[in-house]
Amino acid sequence: FYSGTCRCDDCCIKNEGKKNESFYHNIMGGCIVHPSRKTVIPLAPEAICRQDGSTKNDCEKAAIRRFLAQTKHDHPRLKLVILLDGLYADNPTIAMIREYGWNFIIVAKDGNHVSLIEAMNTLYDEGQVHHHKIVDEENNTTDKFRYANNVPLNLQDETERVNVLDYIEIDKKRIQHVWCWITDIELTDDTVESVMRGGRCRWRIENETFNTLKNQGYQLEHNYGHGEKHLATNFAYLTFLAFLVDQIQELACPKFQQALNKPKKPTRKRLWRKITSFFLTLMIDSWDSLFKAIAHGAKAQKIAFDTS
Numbered sequence: 001f002y003s004g005t006c007r008c009d010d011c012c013i014k015n016e017g018k019k020n021e022s023f024y025h026n027i028m029g030g031c032i033v034h035p036s037r038k039t040v041i042p043l044a045p046e047a048i049c050r051q052d053g054s055t056k057n058d059c060e061k062a063a064i065r066r067f068l069a070q071t072k073h074d075h076p077r078l079k080l081v082i083l084l085d086g087l088y089a090d091n092p093t094i095a096m097i098r099e100y101g102w103n104f105i106i107v108a109k110d111g112n113h114v115s116l117i118e119a120m121n122t123l124y125d126e127g128q129v130h131h132h133k134i135v136d137e138e139n140n141t142t143d144k145f146r147y148a149n150n151v152p153l154n155l156q157d158e159t160e161r162v163n164v165l166d167y168i169e170i171d172k173k174r175i176q177h178v179w180c181w182i183t184d185i186e187l188t189d190d191t192v193e194s195v196m197r198g199g200r201c202r203w204r205i206e207n208e209t210f211n212t213l214k215n216q217g218y219q220l221e222h223n224y225g226h227g228e229k230h231l232a233t234n235f236a237y238l239t240f241l242a243f244l245v246d247q248i249q250e251l252a253c254p255k256f257q258q259a260l261n262k263p264k265k266p267t268r269k270r271l272w273r274k275i276t277s278f279f280l281t282l283m284i285d286s287w288d289s290l291f292k293a294i295a296h297g298a299k300a301q302k303i304a305f306d307t308s
């Protein structure tokens, strides 16, 4: 939600006190992803809005702490590797993940982690950085790994130590793609490939979650209105809930899968259109028959007038 006029006490404020003052509600989403699974499962999202009585704006860095705490509360026994953007590669977030008994893989970037890169370079000069290479001759690709364990995240405070993985992919066209992650998973020649696959599936969060929610008929970015207080946030929660139900169906319901994958180029938008048109024109006694009719086609019916 974003507006120049409509607001509540929970709204975050941009350009506070200025002429162009504006009000907004954001949301932080996270989901369960797996390197070899296309389907993602969203977890309960966390609203980014002013917390009760606070006069300060909320932000992603504060929201991630509530998000992690809520996830631990909701799924106390679930073993997770927390995959995060470089924004969160700091001591407090890492300490929290360790405290909950999870592992982490976090993007590290040159600009944000100068001392980490310096520490890596020093280790490299000392010959303490390991190298590993996987050549796939069939696909003409090369994976190059450079890694070191037990590196201080921050040179000012050396208590938090992490393992660092530099990775270069040379693709079929011999173009190089470079990544760097920090993790608490011990890096060896045997583990670097799995950690890399884990790190790279973060794009599924962007692609399969946020892009789907924005562009595949869920209209997450549409401004449905502010309401009195929590309406905008509740609309976003409902959108995530709808997405969760659809993802579970996509993962586990063969009839939904058939209905979705019927055309040569299946899109969710097409399926939503079909469902809507069937709902508006036909009496449907069960989800089974709805999905069956979409997958196999429904018999054309003569138009009938409502004479009641």
Ligand SMILES: [Zn+2]
Pocket: 007, 008, 009, 010, 011, 012, 023, 024, 025, 226, 229
């Ligand atoms: Zn508000």
